Amino acid sequence: MTVYVSRDSASVSVGADEVAATLERAGVQVLRTGSRGMLWLEPLVEVDTPEGRVGYGPVNPEDVGGLISSGLLDGSAPGLGLVEELPWMRTQNRLTFARVGVIDPLSPDAHLQYGGNVGLQKALAMEPAAVVAEVSDSGLRGRGGAGFPTGIKWKTVLGAEGPLKFVCCNADEGDSSTFADRMLMEGDPFTLIEGMTIAAHAVGASEGYVYIRSEYPDAVATMRAAIEIARAQGWLGDNILGSDLSYDMHVRVGAGAYICGEETSMLESLEGKRGMVRAKPPIPALEGLFGKPTVVNNVLSLGAVPQILAKGAKAYADLGVGRSRGTTIFQLGGNIARGGVYETAFGITLGELVNDLGGGTASGRPIRAVQVGGPLGAYVPVEQFDLPMDYEAFAEAGAMVGHGGIAVFDDTVDMSWMARFAFEFCAAESCGKCTPCRIGAVRGVETMDRIRAGEDREKNLLLLDDLCELMTDGSLCAMGGLTPLPVQSARRHFEEDFTGKDLAR
Amino acid sequence: MTGLAPSAQVVAAEECARAAFAEHAGDRGPLMPIFHTIQERLGYVPPEVEPVLADLLNISIAEVHGVRTFYHDFRHSPAAHTVLVCRAEACQSLGGQALMAYAEEALGVDKGEVTPDGEIRLEQVFCLGNCALGPSVMVDGRVHGRVSPARFDALVGEVRST
Ligand SMILES: Cc1cc2nc3c(=O)[nH]c(=O)nc-3n(C[C@H](O)[C@H](O)[C@H](O)COP(=O)(O)O)c2cc1C
Ligand code: SF4
Ligand code: FES
Numbered sequence: 001m002t003v004y005v006s007r008d009s010a011s012v013s014v015g016a017d018e019v020a021a022t023l024e025r026a027g028v029q030v031l032r033t034g035s036r037g038m039l040w041l042e043p044l045v046e047v048d049t050p051e052g053r054v055g056y057g058p059v060n061p062e063d064v065g066g067l068i069s070s071g072l073l074d075g076s077a078p079g080l081g082l083v084e085e086l087p088w089m090r091t092q093n094r095l096t097f098a099r100v101g102v103i104d105p106l107s108p109d110a111h112l113q114y115g116g117n118v119g120l121q122k123a124l125a126m127e128p129a130a131v132v133a134e135v136s137d138s139g140l141r142g143r144g145g146a147g148f149p150t151g152i153k154w155k156t157v158l159g160a161e162g163p164l165k166f167v168c169c170n171a172d173e174g175d176s177s178t179f180a181d182r183m184l185m186e187g188d189p190f191t192l193i194e195g196m197t198i199a200a201h202a203v204g205a206s207e208g209y210v211y212i213r214s215e216y217p218d219a220v221a222t223m224r225a226a227i228e229i230a231r232a233q234g235w236l237g238d239n240i241l242g243s244d245l246s247y248d249m250h251v252r253v254g255a256g257a258y259i260c261g262e263e264t265s266m267l268e269s270l271e272g273k274r275g276m277v278r279a280k281p282p283i284p285a286l287e288g289l290f291g292k293p294t295v296v297n298n299v300l301s302l303g304a305v306p307q308i309l310a311k312g313a314k315a316y317a318d319l320g321v322g323r324s325r326g327t328t329i330f331q332l333g334g335n336i337a338r339g340g341v342y343e344t345a346f347g348i349t350l351g352e353l354v355n356d357l358g359g360g361t362a363s364g365r366p367i368r369a370v371q372v373g374g375p376l377g378a379y380v381p382v383e384q385f386d387l388p389m390d391y392e393a394f395a396e397a398g399a400m401v402g403h404g405g406i407a408v409f410d411d412t413v414d415m416s417w418m419a420r421f422a423f424e425f426c427a428a429e430s431c432g433k434c435t436p437c438r439i440g441a442v443r444g445v446e447t448m449d450r451i452r453a454g455e456d457r458e459k460n461l462l463l464l465d466d467l468c469e470l471m472t473d474g475s476l477c478a479m480g481g482l483t484p485l486p487v488q489s490a491r492r493h494f495e496e497d498f499t500g501k502d503l504a505r
Numbered sequence: 506m507t508g509l510a511p512s513a514q515v516v517a518a519e520e521c522a523r524a525a526f527a528e529h530a531g532d533r534g535p536l537m538p539i540f541h542t543i544q545e546r547l548g549y550v551p552p553e554v555e556p557v558l559a560d561l562l563n564i565s566i567a568e569v570h571g572v573r574t575f576y577h578d579f580r581h582s583p584a585a586h587t588v589l590v591c592r593a594e595a596c597q598s599l600g601g602q603a604l605m606a607y608a609e610e611a612l613g614v615d616k617g618e619v620t621p622d623g624e625i626r627l628e629q630v631f632c633l634g635n636c637a638l639g640p641s642v643m644v645d646g647r648v649h650g651r652v653s654p655a656r657f658d659a660l661v662g663e664v665r666s667t
Contacts, residue, residue, distance in 0.1 A: 009635065010638055010648070040637070173634065174631065175632065176594040177594065177595040177636040179637070215634065250532075253537070254576075256630070257577060269537060271533075273571075274572050290533065290534070333637045334596075334639070340637050375593065375594060407594045407636065410598070413598065
C-alpha cells in the first residue's frame with residue numbers, strides 16, 4: 001500500500017517533511033510527489049484504493065497515529081474522499097500539470113508511464129518547420145507576461161542562420177502570487193526538459209539554459225537532478241531517442257534581482273554580467289545569448305509544448321476564448337481561503353476563480369481588491385469580477401493577465417500604501433539604465449509619502465499623474481513602464497484611500 | 506572565517522576564487538556560477554576576489570565589481586544564518602509587513618543587517634513562491650509558511666542553537 005505526500009516546497013513549508021517522516025517511522029511506505037496544488041489542504045496525504053487515491057488534509061504530524069488506527073492505510077478512515085473527485089480537481093483541465101502531484105517527479109519510468117515523451121517522439125519525426133507550424137496553429141502565447149505568440153518567435157529563430165543557437169527558459173518567476181513555474185519544475189521537471197528539447201529541434205538549437213531564481217533552491221536541485229537522469233536515459237545529449245538531434249541543457253541560478261526576469265536582462269545575467277536591460281532591436285530571437293539566435297520562453301510556455309505536440313494543435317486551440325487559446329495555470333494567493341494552482345482554459349472569470357474556487361478571503365472579511373499579473377499588474381475591484389481571464393479583455397479593462405497570478409486583499413488593505421509599495425519595489429529592483437524608472441520610482445515613493453501625510457494633496461496628486469505619465473512613456477522596459485499600472489488602478493478604483501484624512505498610519 | 510587575521514582572510518578568499526574558477530572553467534559566461542560557489546563556501550563574496558577573477562577571466566576589475574554589487578544575493582559580509590522575510594504583495598495581504606517589523610524588533614537589527622553576534626542576517630525578499638501560504642519566511646534556504654511571530658521566534662531559535 002503506497003501513501004503519497006508532496007515534496008513541493010509549499011507543502012514542506014507547512015510540515016510535509018515531518019508528516020512523511022512520521023509515517024515512515026510508523027512503518028508506512030511513502031512516495032513523495034509534487035503537489036496537487038490545493039495548497040490549503042497541505043500537508044495532504046493520499047492513499048491508493050481500488051477506486052483511486054483518497055485524501056486526508058491538512059495533516060499534522062500529531063494526527064498521523066490516530067489516522068493510521070482509524071484506517072488511513074486502506075483509505076477507510078474518514079477524510080476528503082477521492083482526490084480527483086474534489087471540485088477543485090474535477091473541474092480543471094490539466095494538460096501541462098497532468099502529472100504534477102501524481103508521480104515521483106524524478107522517476108523516468110513514471111514519466112513514460114503517464115504519457116511523457118509522446119510529444120517529443122512526434123516532434124522528432126517531423127521537420128522542424130512542421131513543429132513550428134504546429135505550435136503556431138495551437139495559438140500558444142507566451143505565459144511569462146507579454147503574451148507574444150510562441151510560434152512566431154520560434155519561426156524567427158528557425159529562420160536565423162548560424163551554427164550555434166540557444167533555448168533559454170525563463171524561470172525567474174519574480175511576480176508575487178505566482179508559483180506555477182516553481183511547482184512544475186519541482187513536480188514534473190521532465191515535462192520542461194521535454195518542452196525545451198522540442199523547441200531545440202524546432203529551431204535548430206543545440207544548447208539550453210534554465211535560468212532559475214535563487215529563491216527557489218528546491219526547484220534548482222530538482223531540475224539539476226532531472227537533467228542528470230535525462231542524460232542517462234538518452235533524453236538529452238547526442239542522437240536523442242535515436243534521432244539526429246543533439247541537444248544538452250544546464251541550470252543557471254539568479255541572484256535576487258527581479259529585473260533578471262526581463263528577457264534581455266536575463267540574457268546579460270546568463271552571460272555573467274550585470275542584469276542591465278538591453279535596448280531592442282536587436283531582438284533575442286536574432287541576437288540573443290552571446291549574440292546568437294535564441295528562443296526565450298517562460299516555463300509554462302515550454303511546459304505546454306509537449307501536450308500540444310502529443311494531442312495536436314487543434315485540441316489545444318479548441319480551448320480558450322478570443323485570441324487567448326488553450327489552458328493556463330492560474331495561481332491564487334494572498335488572503336484567500338483556498339489558494340493554489342488551477343489549470344483551466346482561458347475565459348473563466350476572475351470571480352469564479354477567486355470566489356467560487358478560492359472561497360473568498362482567508363480572514364473571512366470581504367474582498368476589497370485583487371492584484372492580477374504580479375507587481376506590475378493592476379489592482380482590480382470586486383465590481384469587475386465578471387472579467388473573463390483573457391489577455392485582450394484584461395487589456396481593455398486597463399489591467400493585465402500577466403503570468404496568471406492573483407493576489408487577494410481583504411477590506412483592511414490600504415490602497416495608498418500598496419501604491420507607495422509599487423514605487424518602492426520599482427526603486428529597489430530597477431536596473432538603473434534609464435532615468436524615468438531609476439529616478440521616477442524614488443520620486444514616486446516621496447510623492448506618495450506626501451499624499452499620505454496630507455501635504456499639498458491636490459498638487460501632489462497632479463504630480464503623481466505627471467510622474468506616472470513620464471514613466472509610462474519614457475521607460476525602456478516594462479519595469480518602469482508598468483509600475484504606474486498598480487499605482488493608477490489603485491487610485492482610480494480606491495480614490496478614497498488617496499484623499500481621505502489621516503492616511504499615514 | 507571571522508576568527509582569522511585579515512591577511513589570512515584575503516588568502517582564503519583568493520584561494521576560494523581560484524578554486525571556483527577552476528570548477529566552472531567549462532561554463533559559458535561563468536562569473537555568476539563562480540560567485541555562487543564562493544558564497545556557498547564563505548557565506549559571502551568578499552571584495553578580495555575581484556582582482557583574482559578579473560585576471561583569470563580576462564575582464565576588468567570594474568566589471569567584476571559591477572556584477573558582484575549588482576545582485577542583492579551576493580552578500581558583502583559573513584553571517585552564520587540568513588533569514589529572508591517576504592515583503593511582496595501576497596504576503597503583505599496576510600501581515601507580511603507587520604512580520605518584518607516584528608523580525609526587526611526581535612533580532613534588534615534593521616533589514617539588511619547582521620546581528621552583532623554574527624549569527625543572523627535579516628533580509629527582505631520579494632516573493633518566495635509560497636504566496637498561498639503566507640506570510641512566508643526562508644531560513645537558510647528552506648521556506649516556511651503561515652509564519653506567526655511565535656513561529657518566527659521558534660525558527661530563529663532552532664538555527665541559533667545549532
Ligand atoms: C520587469 C520584468 C520582469 C519579467 N519577469 C519575467 C519572469 O519572471 N518570467 C518570465 O517568464 N517572463 C518575465 N518577463 C517577461 C520576459 O521579458 C519575456 O517576455 C518572456 O520571458 C518571454 O517568454 P514567453 O513568451 O514564453 O512569455 C518579465 C518582463 C519584465 C519587463
Ligand atoms: S525601465 Fe527600469 S528596469 Fe527597465 S531598463 Fe529602464 S531602468 Fe532598467
Ligand atoms: S508573496 Fe510572499 S511568498 Fe510570494
